[in-house]
Amino acid sequence: MKRQSKAFVLGARTPRESVGDGLVRQLLGYDDSILMAKVDFEAGAVGTVHAHTHSQVSYVVSGEFDVFIDGVETRLGPGDSFYIEPNLDHGAVCRKAGVLIDVFSPARDDFLSKDHE
């Protein structure tokens, strides 16, 4: 059986999951090769530095973030984006409340636990 989301994923009808202090995640569209998630950050919320084997691209919808990738930190705002090569350390600190769109390839198996199916 194919693992994939619905074609239309409406924000107002999609579960929101607390994934840390001041961090709320919505799982959006996905299949085995790609997965999109929306993350709402409160000011001061921290995406702790970590690494994974997936490629990641992210888009700053709103807010301000200090984004750390492999030893370099940059302040990003709306319209900015970033790319994380597999296995590079990365993290973010939210300086002004906002939203990131995070997209991974392949899908994040850890985001697709039974709780979401």
Added chain:
Amino acid sequence: MKRQSKAFVLGARTPRESVGDGLVRQLLGYDDSILMAKVDFEAGAVGTVHAHTHSQVSYVVSGEFDVFIDGVETRLGPGDSFYIEPNLDHGAVCRKAGVLIDVFSPARDDFLSKDHE
């Protein structure tokens, strides 16, 4: 040589390309497995129905869109998103000016022509 974008892709410093009547695209982060693009739509602009072998996920940052996927059309607004399985016909008509974030896996070779390198 690896094909990939910079880690930080600043909106104000990234080329904008007209890709149709009322459509402007910015190529954001990418590698061979994933590619993100921002598309600005004027009201009335049309993403013509087409299909491709890539998986696609898209996020509505702003505006209103009638999105068509495989025979089903739905009106989407900010915070909504959609997933397009490989080879499915899809398109969009912009009803209120706005922005889509389109992400593909694998990368769109046609977006990564010499002009962008």
